[in-house]
Amino acid sequence: MDNNMNPFNGGNGNGSGNGSQGPNGSGGSEQNNPRRTSLILLAIAAIVTLISMSLFMRMINNATNQEITYGKFQELVEDGKAAEVTWDDDTIYLKLQQTNQKTLFSAMPEVTYYTGKAQSDDALTAYLKEYKVASYGKDVPDSSGLILTMILTYVLPIVVMWLLLSLLFRRMGGGGPMGVGKSNAKVYVQKETGITFKDVAGEDEAKESLQEVVDFLHNPQRYVKIGAKLPKGALLVGPPGTGKTLLAKAVAGEAKVPFFSLTGSDFIELYVGVGASRVRDLFKEATKNAPCIIFIDEIDAIGRSRDSKYGGGNEEREQTLNQLLSEMDGFDTSKGILVLGATNRPEILDKALLRPGRFDRRIIVDKPDLKGRVEILKVHAKDVKMDETVDFDAIALATSGAVGSDLANMINEAAINAVKEGREYVCQKDLFEAVEQVLVGKEKKDRIMSAQERKIVSYHEVGHALIAALQKNSEPVQKITIVPRTMGALGYVMHVPEEEKYLNTEAEIHDMLVGYLGGRAAEEIVFDTVTTGASNDIEQATGLARSMVTRFGMSKKFGLIGLESVESQYLDGRTVLNCSDATAAEIDQEVMRILKECYQEALELLSANREVMDQLAAHLIEKETITGKEFMQIYRQAKGLPQEEPEQTDGVQMKAAEQTADAENPSQSDSGNSYGTAPASGTDTEAQPQSFTPKPWEEFARQQQEREDSFFSGDAQQPGDTQQPADPSDAEQSQEQDKPWIPPTPKPENKGPVGRFSGASLPDDEKK
Numbered sequence: 001m002d003n004n005m006n007p008f009n010g011g012n013g014n015g016s017g018n019g020s021q022g023p024n025g026s027g028g029s030e031q032n033n034p035r036r037t038s039l040i041l042l043a044i045a046a047i048v049t050l051i052s053m054s055l056f057m058r059m060i061n062n063a064t065n066q067e068i069t070y071g072k073f074q075e076l077v078e079d080g081k082a083a084e085v086t087w088d089d090d091t092i093y094l095k096l097q098q099t100n101q102k103t104l105f106s107a108m109p110e111v112t113y114y115t116g117k118a119q120s121d122d123a124l125t126a127y128l129k130e131y132k133v134a135s136y137g138k139d140v141p142d143s144s145g146l147i148l149t150m151i152l153t154y155v156l157p158i159v160v161m162w163l164l165l166s167l168l169f170r171r172m173g174g175g176g177p178m179g180v181g182k183s184n185a186k187v188y189v190q191k192e193t194g195i196t197f198k199d200v201a202g203e204d205e206a207k208e209s210l211q212e213v214v215d216f217l218h219n220p221q222r223y224v225k226i227g228a229k230l231p232k233g234a235l236l237v238g239p240p241g242t243g244k245t246l247l248a249k250a251v252a253g254e255a256k257v258p259f260f261s262l263t264g265s266d267f268i269e270l271y272v273g274v275g276a277s278r279v280r281d282l283f284k285e286a287t288k289n290a291p292c293i294i295f296i297d298e299i300d301a302i303g304r305s306r307d308s309k310y311g312g313g314n315e316e317r318e319q320t321l322n323q324l325l326s327e328m329d330g331f332d333t334s335k336g337i338l339v340l341g342a343t344n345r346p347e348i349l350d351k352a353l354l355r356p357g358r359f360d361r362r363i364i365v366d367k368p369d370l371k372g373r374v375e376i377l378k379v380h381a382k383d384v385k386m387d388e389t390v391d392f393d394a395i396a397l398a399t400s401g402a403v404g405s406d407l408a409n410m411i412n413e414a415a416i417n418a419v420k421e422g423r424e425y426v427c428q429k430d431l432f433e434a435v436e437q438v439l440v441g442k443e444k445k446d447r448i449m450s451a452q453e454r455k456i457v458s459y460h461e462v463g464h465a466l467i468a469a470l471q472k473n474s475e476p477v478q479k480i481t482i483v484p485r486t487m488g489a490l491g492y493v494m495h496v497p498e499e500e501k502y503l504n505t506e507a508e509i510h511d512m513l514v515g516y517l518g519g520r521a522a523e524e525i526v527f528d529t530v531t532t533g534a535s536n537d538i539e540q541a542t543g544l545a546r547s548m549v550t551r552f553g554m555s556k557k558f559g560l561i562g563l564e565s566v567e568s569q570y571l572d573g574r575t576v577l578n579c580s581d582a583t584a585a586e587i588d589q590e591v592m593r594i595l596k597e598c599y600q601e602a603l604e605l606l607s608a609n610r611e612v613m614d615q616l617a618a619h620l621i622e623k624e625t626i627t628g629k630e631f632m633q634i635y636r637q638a639k640g641l642p643q644e645e646p647e648q649t650d651g652v653q654m655k656a657a658e659q660t661a662d663a664e665n666p667s668q669s670d671s672g673n674s675y676g677t678a679p680a681s682g683t684d685t686e687a688q689p690q691s692f693t694p695k696p697w698e699e700f701a702r703q704q705q706e707r708e709d710s711f712f713s714g715d716a717q718q719p720g721d722t723q724q725p726a727d728p729s730d731a732e733q734s735q736e737q738d739k740p741w742i743p744p745t746p747k748p749e750n751k752g753p754v755g756r757f758s759g760a761s762l763p764d765d766e767k768k
């Protein structure tokens with residue numbers, strides 16, 4: 001529920017395309033060993049075969065050859081029983097006359113008799129001639145032919161078999177029959193990657209803790225002299241795409257030591273025991289190369305808790321983990337081996353892995369704040385040509401909740417957009433477009449919507465925007481559009497916060513809820529019927545309202561009770577209820593009550609401003625997209641307010657930023673009317689954008705200006721609290737891209753809901 005609100009958490013924000021994975025170094029020396037072993041093995045196999053073959057041949061020989069005395073030989077010859085006699089240097093061989101009689105044994109080979117040769121060749125020839133026995137001197141069959149046959153018959157098949165097997169094993173990824181269990185760790189020395197702390201923007205605290213480690217690797221003696229020990233391991237923890245892998249590489253780069261990089265799943269193979277032997281191998285190799293860094297990415301793949309709650313009980317994984325635990329105990333840190341791990345799910349790691357002496361440092365690599373985002377944008381914009389309109393502060397403000405990989409992706413999209421339009425420099429408009437692309441997808445220009453559907457969507461979006469404008473606590477509207485997007489939104493309202501926020505007040509959340517429901521309220525007022533387009537709004541509103549009840553202690557009925565806790569704070573922010581079924585039913589009632597009240601309020605606000613709404617909608621239908629500035633102009637005019645920009649308000653009122661967007665997606669079936677050809681599908685609704693978390697209060701002033709000049713600085717997001725506190729729940733609707741999201745909440749203090757959407761900027765002045 002709630003957690004999902006945060007679109008950025010939703011996983012779309014994951015890694016940018018840059019290869020963030022470990023480096024592929026050259027295969028190290030370990031390659032040679034398997035090859036040598038294979039050769040030795042082949043030789044042994046051949047020798048064994050030959051020996052056993054020759055033994056076998058000798059046995060057959062023994063059965064067919066029989067030694068006799070010389071006297072017996074003479075007797076056989078003289079009796080005329082000999083059929084043929086041959087001899088070599090010192091032996092005479094004799095075959096008997098065939099008996100013609102078929103016996104049981106006739107299939108047996110003929111027996112050859114042999115005896116020592118006592119005469120010279122000539123004498124023997126003469127002697128045999130006398131008895132008319134056929135004779136051939138030196139005509140013994142020579143055994144070399146036999147050996148050749150043997151090789152062809154027996155050794156060749158063995159070799160062929162060996163080759164086939166090796167091929168098979170290699171296919172299976174084991175590096176030859178003997179390669180199973182070798183670690184795939186690639187050694188690469190930092191020079192090759194050239195990543196240093198400078199390439200990692202934001203994340204100053206994480207860099208600081210890692211800096212100490214680097215220093216230790218540089219001068220271990222200094223620490224050893226005092227008696228300090230290098231931490232054995234440090235665990236980098238944080239949401240996907242925040243730069244954990246990048247940081248690990250930067251540590252190796254800064255320390256200029258070899259860097260062994262593996263992913264947790266590299267250890268696990270088909271056979272039980274392979275993982276453990278890979279771990280052993282890895283540490284052996286690392287010890288040889290000390291000082292060095294071992295980096296295990298996605299360590300949860302092997303470090304998952306051994307109890308069954310998180311899917312423990314896998315023999316291979318347990319063995320691998322046990323081996324890792326004992327290796328980490330075993331190595332001597334004064335040699336300078338540091339194990340870095342990275343994970344998005346620290347909560348599922350085995351406790352034994354986290355205790356001091358193993359991964360004793362936990363380094364949080366969280367979503368970047370406003371300043372961090374500006375820095376990340378700058379790092380990635382280094383090699384991109386930008387013109388003078390580019391203002392990273394405005395982009396950063398609009399992307400609260402975005403992580404490093406999202407921002408890297410946005411810069412790249414912007415550059416691609418500029419090229420598409422034939423420009424040589426990237427301008428601010430490209431960047432904002434890229435932000436929207438990442439949040440809500442590209443414009444879907446080929447979707448033709450019927451006039452009626454366009455009208456419905458316009459009123460729906462205007463409903464959201466107008467509520468924002470009428471409320472005090474909403475974020476300013478940056479842009480309203482009814483151009484459908486590929487991620488499902490049929491239209492959306494983008495809000496940009498005036499400043500990054502870490503907390504949301506109850507009033508802000510309430511206004512946010514009313515804003516979410518404003519789209520549906522507008523439909524009901526104007527068309528007397530409702531469509532499926534509000535599904536995402538409803539989902540967002542429900543999640544937010546639920547978090548108010550279960551996590552923020554904002555319901556009178558329940559008071560300050562924690563009814564839900566967040567389970568995976570860095571990934572989807574999933575929550576679990578910790579209350580009885582009866583209470584769960586009451587929670588539902590309470591959520592329903594809150595939503596009903598908010599909807600009622602939205603209906604009242606919009607009904608009271610029906611004319612303004614009609615004017616705005618007419619304008620939107622005609623233009624398709626209007627900026628926040630245009631929106632405010634029409635709004636003021638319709639309300640008879642002075643046109644100038646309002647002053648800034650004091651910092652106090654911060655609005656959470658959020659955007660509301662809605663998507664409408666109507667699936668036809670549902671209530672939606674099916675007017676249009678468009679396939680609207682429900683999908684639309686949901687495109688969720690990612691949400692970024694909001695940030696601090698810096699810069700109020702700036703924002704307003706930006707707003708004014710907005711090219712259109714739109715943005716969407718609401719800010720929730722930035723850091724983790726927030727809950728997700730509040731996130732806004734996804735569909736529209738504007739969702740606010742709430743960040744996961746780690747710290748209690750901050751949990752705020754997240755941003756709100758709607759706030760029109762103007763309202764302040766005019767406040768309803």
Ligand SMILES: Nc1ncnc2c1ncn2[C@@H]1O[C@H](COP(=O)(O)OP(=O)(O)OP(=O)(O)O)[C@@H](O)[C@H]1O
Nearest residue numbers: 018020200201240241242243244245246404405408
């Ligand atoms: N703080 C940052 N500074 C500069 N670039 C960043 C930063 N964070 C992320 N990036 C960009 O995002 C890319 C992906 O980051 P990285 O692979 O380090 O994320 P990760 O935290 O390891 O993610 P995962 O948990 O999904 O493995 C980097 O290659 C880099 O281009």
Ligand SMILES: [Zn+2]
Nearest residue numbers: 519537662663
């Ligand atoms: Zn909506």
